[in-house]
Amino acid sequence: MEKVFDIGNKIEITPARSAFSDAKNNKKYSSQILDFDDLRTAKIAAPVQDGRLVPMRNGEDIDICFFTKAGLYQCRGRVKNRYNEGKIAVLDVLFVTDPQKFQRRKFYRLECTFEIRYRRFSKEEIRLRDEIERAKRNGEKELLEGYRKELEEVPELWQPATITNLSGGGVKFHLRETLDRGEPIEVAVPLSLQKGVLPMKVMAHVIDCEKSDDSRASASDARCEFDGITNGEREIIVKYVFEEQRRRMSGGER
Numbered sequence: 001m002e003k004v005f006d007i008g009n010k011i012e013i014t015p016a017r018s019a020f021s022d023a024k025n026n027k028k029y030s031s032q033i034l035d036f037d038d039l040r041t042a043k044i045a046a047p048v049q050d051g052r053l054v055p056m057r058n059g060e061d062i063d064i065c066f067f068t069k070a071g072l073y074q075c076r077g078r079v080k081n082r083y084n085e086g087k088i089a090v091l092d093v094l095f096v097t098d099p100q101k102f103q104r105r106k107f108y109r110l111e112c113t114f115e116i117r118y119r120r121f122s123k124e125e126i127r128l129r130d131e132i133e134r135a136k137r138n139g140e141k142e143l144l145e146g147y148r149k150e151l152e153e154v155p156e157l158w159q160p161a162t163i164t165n166l167s168g169g170g171v172k173f174h175l176r177e178t179l180d181r182g183e184p185i186e187v188a189v190p191l192s193l194q195k196g197v198l199p200m201k202v203m204a205h206v207i208d209c210e211k212s213d214d215s216r217a218s219a220s221d222a223r224c225e226f227d228g229i230t231n232g233e234r235e236i237i238v239k240y241v242f243e244e245q246r247r248r249m250s251g252g253e254r
Contacts, residue, residue: 001040004073004099005066009033010249013047016061016076028111029054030249033066034090041080046089053089056082065108066099067246072108073099107168110241116173117158117188125154126184158188161222168238170204170225178220179209185224191240198236203227 005011012028029047036042047054056062056079066073081092102108121129128151135144161175171187179185183206191198204224212221226234 001095001098003036003038004070004101005033005036005068007033007035010067010246011044012065012067012245012249013044013077014063014065016063028065040095042077042093042095044091044093046082046091048089056091058082061096062093064093064095064099067242067249070101072102072242074102075099107238108241108245109165109167110245111165112163112244114163114190116161116163116171116190118161118173118175119156119158119186119188120179121184121186122154122157125151128154163189164221166237166241168234168241170207170223172221172223174212174220175222176219178211179206179222181206181208184227187224189237191236192244193236193240194243200233200236202229202233 009032011031011033013031014028029049031047032045034043034045046056058079058081060079062077062079064075064077066075075098076096077093078096079091080094083090083092128147131147132144132151135141135147159175159177161173163171163173165172166189171189173187185204185206186201187204188199188201191200204226207223207225209220209222212219
């Protein structure tokens with residue numbers, strides 16, 4: 001097996017479908033590579049949450065995400081043994097599959113909480129956008145400029161929301177209303193990068209919008225997929241996700 005990680009690398013593990021784990025369990029737990037036999041078995045730190053060990057059974061399958069200097073890798077692992085080394089609880093894990101780098105079509109999803117804004121499009125704005133696309137297809141330059149000027153005068157009504165997870169492919173957030181499935185929206189997301197806060201506005205459409213379990217804070221949870229996003233914009237989001245997760249795994253602060 002090709003080794004893509006180093007001893008000491010931070011990892012994140014998620015219970016996978018197995019005889020011991022619930023398929024609905026999407027919790028992620030931080031851990032660390034302690035040793036590797038240069039074949040397929042690694043020794044990792046047993047995950048801890050709220051000061052308690054997370055129960056992992058022998059034979060349980062887990063999904064592993066590696067945070068390396070070369071980027072994010074993932075593989076399927078299986079718990080072989082649980083034991084203590086002094087005061088440290090460890091797991092022997094067999095790598096069932098080879099680590100693969102995250103592909104562009106499959107983006108790592110970062111669980112996070114911060115304030116964003118979104119806006120729905122008015123009927124007038126939708127009409128003007130349709131006219132702009134028609135004028136582009138027909139090569140009607142004068143009409144195109146006219147529609148663009150009209151569009152600039154349409155007021156933008158932004159609403160507050162709270163993001164819950166983010167990836168290079170889309171976003172999920174809490175909001176105080178219900179959006180329609182398939183509805184186009186625009187999302188404004190401030191990204192705190194090492195060089196400072198970068199405000200981004202991205203077009204998206206609603207995959208689904210369901211009533212939130214915590215109705216005291218918000219009415220719905222909307223899951224959206226980005227539309228028309230440029231490679232540069234997507235790279236910025238992926239960079240933020242990677243920087244933020246590495247910061248969390250190292251216990252650092254901004």
